[in-house]
Amino acid sequence: MRWPSEGTLTDGWANQRVLLTGASGGIGAALAEALVQRGARLLITGRNPTALDALVAQFPEHIDAVCADLTLAEDRHRLIGAAHLAGCNMLINAAGSNQTGFFDTTTDADIEQLITINLTATLQLTRALLPQLMAHPQATIVTIGSTFGQLGYPGQVSYCATKFALRGFSEALRRELADTRVRVIYIAPRATRTAMNSPQTDALNAALGNAVDMPSAVALAIVRAVEHRREELQIGRQERFFTRLNSLWPGAVDRALLRQLPMIRRFVTSKEPTP
Numbered sequence: 001m002r003w004p005s006e007g008t009l010t011d012g013w014a015n016q017r018v019l020l021t022g023a024s025g026g027i028g029a030a031l032a033e034a035l036v037q038r039g040a041r042l043l044i045t046g047r048n049p050t051a052l053d054a055l056v057a058q059f060p061e062h063i064d065a066v067c068a069d070l071t072l073a074e075d076r077h078r079l080i081g082a083a084h085l086a087g088c089n090m091l092i093n094a095a096g097s098n099q100t101g102f103f104d105t106t107t108d109a110d111i112e113q114l115i116t117i118n119l120t121a122t123l124q125l126t127r128a129l130l131p132q133l134m135a136h137p138q139a140t141i142v143t144i145g146s147t148f149g150q151l152g153y154p155g156q157v158s159y160c161a162t163k164f165a166l167r168g169f170s171e172a173l174r175r176e177l178a179d180t181r182v183r184v185i186y187i188a189p190r191a192t193r194t195a196m197n198s199p200q201t202d203a204l205n206a207a208l209g210n211a212v213d214m215p216s217a218v219a220l221a222i223v224r225a226v227e228h229r230r231e232e233l234q235i236g237r238q239e240r241f242f243t244r245l246n247s248l249w250p251g252a253v254d255r256a257l258l259r260q261l262p263m264i265r266r267f268v269t270s271k272e273p274t275p
Contacts, residue, residue, distance in 0.1 A: 006120060017042075018035055018141075023065070044065050047068070071120070079125070090142070095117070097113070097117045114158050139183070141173070158229070189235050211239075213236075216235045
């Protein structure tokens with residue numbers, strides 16, 4: 001049995017028990033609030049206990065928290081145990097990190113850390129929870145990617161590599177589970193105003209005139225995508241156009257980014273944002 005391909009969230013949010021990773025970050029925290037407001041029960045996790053405790057204090061009837069580092073096997077095992085007790089039937093992979101900088105200055109440790117946080121831990125956690133999700137009448141896996149999962153961008157080489165991989169992971173897993181009750185959804189936000197951005201990144205977005213969303217707007221888009229059971233959503237009309245152009249006419253995108261490259265180098269290589 002599988003879910004119908006169209007329609008809305010059948011059981012409603014009140015029947016959803018959600019394991020939300022990255023809840024101590026900007027998008028994760030906003031998403032936790034949006035889900036609670038719709039009646040969902042949450043098991044949240046992240047590496048910042050203060051931020052997690054604040055969410056629990058704000059919504060004590062709807063949120064439980066487990067502070068965990070998903071790159072550690074023992075922490076993932078502890079989290080899966082809590083998810084089993086909570087009866088989670090939805091996993092939202094929102095945990096992630098970023099490193100802005102040109103690839104020739106990236107260290108082996110930088111690469112390993114980013115891949116482990118953004119990709120390896122996400123796959124490992126999803127696989128560990130999958131038997132529980134498949135046992136539910138209806139279950140959902142949501143993975144938060146990025147526009148840079150479809151568009152290679154200067155100064156974001158390692159980050160793009162992890163997000164391209166997450167998009168492929170979601171697409172392949174969705175097809176692998178097509179005859180089951182588990183739905184797989186991939187969401188690609190554009191630039192978002194979170195603490196994960198460096199001052200240089202914020203300054204570059206301003207200089208290029210890039211649209212930057214608030215975390216609450218991204219959270220709302222994610223909620224609506226789940227409600228309408230979208231298989232994939234890229235946020236931002238201009239970003240959708242640019243990534244579509246990149247797939248059809250990559251040379252045009254090459255030339256556009258080549259024109260931006262001097263400004264990108266100016267901000268990415270500077271220690272402080274340039275006015």
